[in-house]
Amino acid sequence: MRVLSVVRKGYYGSKSALEPMYLYLTVPLRQMGHEVETFDHYDPANGITKSQRTDLLLKKLQSGRFDLVLYTASGEEPVEIEAIGALCKKICIVAWNSDDDWQWQATSLIVPHFTFAVTTYPVIHQQNRNQYPNLLLSQWACLDIFSDYSRQKDIGFSFAGAIYKIRNSQCRYLRRKADLVCFGYGSRLVNLGLPYLRGTSRIPGLMGPPLPFGTINDIWNRSRVSYCPMAGGPRGDVLSIKSRTFDMGLSGTLMLCEHSPSLERYYEPGKECITFENLEDCAEKAAWYLSHEEERARIALNYRDRTLKEHLWKYRFADLFAKIGIPSGARTIFPVANPAHAPEYRSVPASNTL
Template sequence: MFDSLKKLRRKLRIKKNVERLFKENEYYHSLFAKRELRVPLEAELFDYFRKLFPLIEKKSKGQLRILAVFPHYNWERDALLPSLRRFGEVTHYDWQPKYDHQGKDWLSGQKQRMNSELIGLVNDLVQKGAVDVIFTYLSGELVFPETVQEIASHGIPVVNMFLNDKEIFVGKKKKDAAQGMRDICRHFHLCWTSTEDALEKYCVEGATPIYLPEGANPEVHRPYDVEQDTDVSFVGQCYGVRPMVAGMLQERGIAVSCYGYGWPNGPLSTEEMVKMYSRSKINVGFGGVDNLKEMYCLKGRDFEVPMSGGFYLTEDNDELARCFVPGKEIATYRDFEELVSKVSYYLKHDEEREEIRRRGYERALAEHTWEKRFEKVFTILGVLKAD
């Protein structure tokens, strides 16, 4: 009985979320068309920032002074900081554990104190002439619009990256404030989104957006020379359809080793996770947004697995197909039956699987590093000399 009620609540939650997201998308798409807005081209962004910051002195790679503002949950520090340090000296502000933005008193006091501390840090660096560009990974849950306004008022370019616009560009509202990007995005100089269809939303809200997918850090995500002792694996949290799909594969005679929070095996360390990508003949991925049908988004795993030299089989996604060639650099599936079919096929065709794995690794290393992403952003902002 309790399981049935739990499943019913889950279905209702998903239905409500689907309705909310489709309504939100239609609202922004309609306004974008009505106002005759246009997403800026890359060449236009270069020109815009050249005029916005006419006195900025471009610096060579390795000479920038960067303030990086983001919390570390599980991947951020290892992926982002080493890549940023290739461009120069990095000051990293992570408010955890001093402030807990998931705590009960976040809205009643901690958020204000954290925001004040961040403003103080920026003011201090600016007064010392010790910052050339500010990179943030923030949302409305974490900062007030006024905080972003203050940070961006010093003539120092501020770029914010947000990787969950597909689902929470607006998000939940607390005290009438959107927890996503809606209320704060217009105050950043540049908004980096990994969701292509969020570009219209940013434009409607008066922001300047750029679409760039996630990346991976080859210093961390690299191939290991280990025995391939695992046929099929999945690394990620246990939620939504994932346990059901894993169970259905087991019923078809396909053993899947699953790791992450919620699975019996538990999570892996970063090194163990990357080694698992090499140990596995097939690394399975899920591209859906919170179990929403026909709604997909890019995942960090989409780049980390190929960068780690793993063979990657994930859900079909138009955006991912512009990053890797399906069937040549990665493999994709559209439904459960195709997943079963392709797992069975590639387990029997070692040479073809190896060739796809090799091409995926080469593409990831050439085009999809975090360093490449930052290089493009800093060049567009006008703080980095182009090679």
């Protein structure tokens, strides 16, 4: 199957670090035997306008003979969605929404312009699927290419990833109380004991560079306990299921996370992960598991086993393909014209000429 993944390539604007979503929407699909091309709809090419970027994407869509298009939505789209929607009669175009927990009001506006739209939030799906019949539920998963369960665990308690705003104060607290070691964008502030202030990110070198995803995974592989904050949104007050919940699943670390709604759908607290109620509780539990290695290792093993069984990207994509009616190795034809209502289309063997 020929797939076009419309996804940002650079992580936090970096040219050297790939956006994890870029890896999610390319590597597993290629592992499954699909042919994948990409289009960076956030390409920072000098002087390009939204209209010009839209024209480039439309040209790609019209000339590529793609069986499936996966579009990463952000709530503030860099292309004109209405123009893309007009092609849903001919191509199955699926939007993948990332932050519906706090910006569904924005992302819901683009859902009718796609053949299907994916949310990773069960509550959003439950509350809105009647109004938007083309809204599907999926979830983040583990990209296993960087995981190394057997790696020596020479880091005690760590956080790897972006540290911004409210997360800065949380990490500084855990650094003081539980020797949390931080890595990634914003970690330099934490390690210097400095708060995040408006404009801080514009001071060269102060935040620290974003880390390549492979490097972040290596930190998880080396960590006995990993801090996994679940709160997001502009004020950092919306609990949800983050991609790192699954990302670190095969690393051999113990996931120490906030107890988010729907967590039990994916992992069993106390058996496959450990949850905390507040930062004081988090610090105490980190210290306890660092001093009880046998129990830490038991939970880390259960975490790995559940991830291997249920939470790899190949399972997510197989489930998504089944929901939208695209079997692997099939091309698609659309007979009707309303993408807002998940049109029924028929599949023909990939060898046939359309």
